[in-house]
Amino acid sequence: MADDKKTLEEILNLAAAQFKVPREKLTADDDxxxxxxxxxxxxxxxxxxxxxxxxxxxxxxxxxxxxxxxTLASRIQARL
Amino acid sequence: MNQFKGQTLSWELKDGVIELALHREPCNEIGSLTLEELEKFASAMERMQNQAHALILYSTMKSGFCAGADLRELYQGAQGMEKQGAARSVREFLERIHKVMNAIDSSPLTTIAALNGVTFGGGLELALVCDLIVADKMARFCFPELRLGLIPGFGGIPRLKRDLGNAVVRDLLLTGRSFNATKAQQVGLVSQVVGEGESLNAARGTAAQLGKFDRRTAIAAKKFIKPIPYEDLQQEIDIFCELFTQPAVEAGLKKFVESKDAQPYLP
Known part of the structure; x- marks a missing residue:
């Protein structure tokens, strides 16, 4: 569970940086x-x-x- | 014509290297205009090849090297035509593009594809005619044709089969999945993986190295090691045209063209 959370956090950070969106605007269940x-x-x-x-x-x-x-995080987690 | 600026592509011969740049929005989809300009290039290449030793193909589009055939044009072109007429028109297009692909594939120049981003379908097939593939780490490879009820039609299967193991061909073709440059290098498709935005520089460095070798030897080596699979290529055209008349194709193209989905390039 802790790993899931870490994976999710890393995805959100990466997406925010790449697409220049403030990190605080992104949440786990966002489309x-x-x-x-x-x-x-x-x-x-x-x-x-x-x-x-x-x-x-x-x-x-x-x-x-x-x-x-x-869901993206869980798919990645399944491959780690 | 050592220099040309077209609507979909441009080329320039400089210091023994021809650089062919693709620049059609959004991602260099290959339709009739691109084909016409590629044919112009193939003729010009024959005239330039005595003054050159290498050819580099690359894209100026940030989205990628090439997303494949222009499916919108293909779909719209087939509308209002009876099936056999549409198949004839597709066969004519394929035969023309195969001529261009075969000319680059068998060119005495050493050819390098410098890739970035999306390299899908016809884009991958264009890269596969080159002797060497240099990819930046963001390049992504895919044969999505089965999603449309088709097989690749620009010579992709015979060339991939020539260059790599049949298992890789089956994986790409039958799953329709895409994979990244690292994986592409692991399976032997890509010779160099470089940093983001660096593939053209790396290709230029490679082209400069090639210029140090005796041309006659390089030409003989290429001819010996890279046969053109003409029979398989012809068979590919026949299978494509036969499949093109099936209802699944019209449905697949319609779905793609009319899609409001944010993911038309995803399976």
């Missing part, structure tokens, strides 16, 4: 497409950055329908 204002190409960019950051491989079909940070 990141809406909150970050990103399209599908930028989502792929985020996916690549997350893979490098966590040193994991995330098949994109595993992320199908995932649009909130919490």
């Amino acid at each position: 990141f497409f809406k909150t970050l204002g990103i399209d599908s190409l930028q989502a792929l960019d985020l996916l690549t950055r997350l893979e490098h950051h966590f040193n994991v491989e995330l098949p994109d079909y595993e992320l199908q329908g995932v649009s909130d940070f919490r």
Whole structure:
């Protein structure tokens, strides 16, 4: 559980820095497409950055329908 | 014509290196205008190759090297045509683009793809005609065609099969998933992974190194090691055109083109 929280925190920090959104505006259950204002190409960019950051491989079909940070964190956690 | 500035791409020959830059918004989708300009390039390349030793392909788009075929144009072009007519028109497009791809693939120049960001479908197929692939760490590779009820049609499967193991081809093709540059290097697709925004610089450095070698030897080495899989390429066109008449394709293209979803590039 502690690891889940740490993963989530790292994702939120990375997303805030990359898309220049104040960190305090991002919450775990936000729809990141809406909150970050990103399209599908930028989502792929985020996916690549997350893979490098966590040193994991995330098949994109595993992320199908995932649009909130919490679920994204759990998908990454499952690959760590 | 040692220099050209088109609507979708530009090229310049300088110090023995031809640089071909793709610059069509949003991510260099390949439609009829890009094809026309690629054909112009293929003709110009033949004339320039006596003054050059290397060719670098790259994108000026931040989003990536190339997101593949222009699916909107493909879908709109097929509207109002009967299926066989649409298939004929697609075959003509494929035969033209295969000529360009084969010309670059078999060029006596040593060719380098300098990649960033999205390198999907036809974009990956364009990269695969090059002798060397240099990718920045944000590059991402994918053959998404099965999502549309199609197979890659610009020569991707035969070239990937030529260059890598069949298992990698099956993984990319049958799952439709994308993978990053590190993984691409692990499977042997990419020769160098460099920092974000550095692929063109790295390709230029590599091209400068290539210029030190005897041209005749380099040409002989390339010809020996890189056969063009003509039979498989022709078969790929035939399979693509046969699939193109299936209802799943129209449905897949319609879904992509009309999608309001934020994720049309995701599976």
